[in-house]
Amino acid sequence: MNPVPIKGFDALILMISGLWGLAGVMLLAAGAHADPRLTTAGMFLLFHAAVVIGLLPTQILGPKLKLAVLLLLLAGAGVFAGDIVMRVTRGAGLLPMLAPVGGTLSMVGWLGILIGSGLKLFEKPQNP
Numbered sequence: 001m002n003p004v005p006i007k008g009f010d011a012l013i014l015m016i017s018g019l020w021g022l023a024g025v026m027l028l029a030a031g032a033h034a035d036p037r038l039t040t041a042g043m044f045l046l047f048h049a050a051v052v053i054g055l056l057p058t059q060i061l062g063p064k065l066k067l068a069v070l071l072l073l074l075a076g077a078g079v080f081a082g083d084i085v086m087r088v089t090r091g092a093g094l095l096p097m098l099a100p101v102g103g104t105l106s107m108v109g110w111l112g113i114l115i116g117s118g119l120k121l122f123e124k125p126q127n128p
Contacts, residue, residue, distance in 0.1 A: 041084040
């Protein structure tokens with residue numbers, strides 16, 4: 001099996017996923033020792049980072065849809081978790097309704113995976 005070449009943008013996406021994974025593990029530990037709400041933020045970051053890493057090499061989604069999905073998943077998870085962390089540490093979120101916006105962005109990313117893979121499933125084979 002040949003390795004999939006990593007482009008510059010893929011490396012950036014992978015770096016952000018690594019950061020989200022690291023922050024997710026740290027928040028899970030903090031949630032176990034401090035405020036359990038941090039566990040929710042940690043799981044959100046960790047799960048989305050893992051999904052993004054898994055989607056990077058896929059060819060099922062078209063390149064534009066895949067880019068949109070990856071950005072929606074990472075941005076949504078970051079916004080959601082960041083707002084939760086601010087609520088725990090400062091007692092107030094960054095902006096009103098920011099956590100729901102992050103959650104919605106993530107859900108739209110998941111919907112993109114559903115629609116993109118569904119379209120591929122029903123795509124007619126092309127003749128070589």
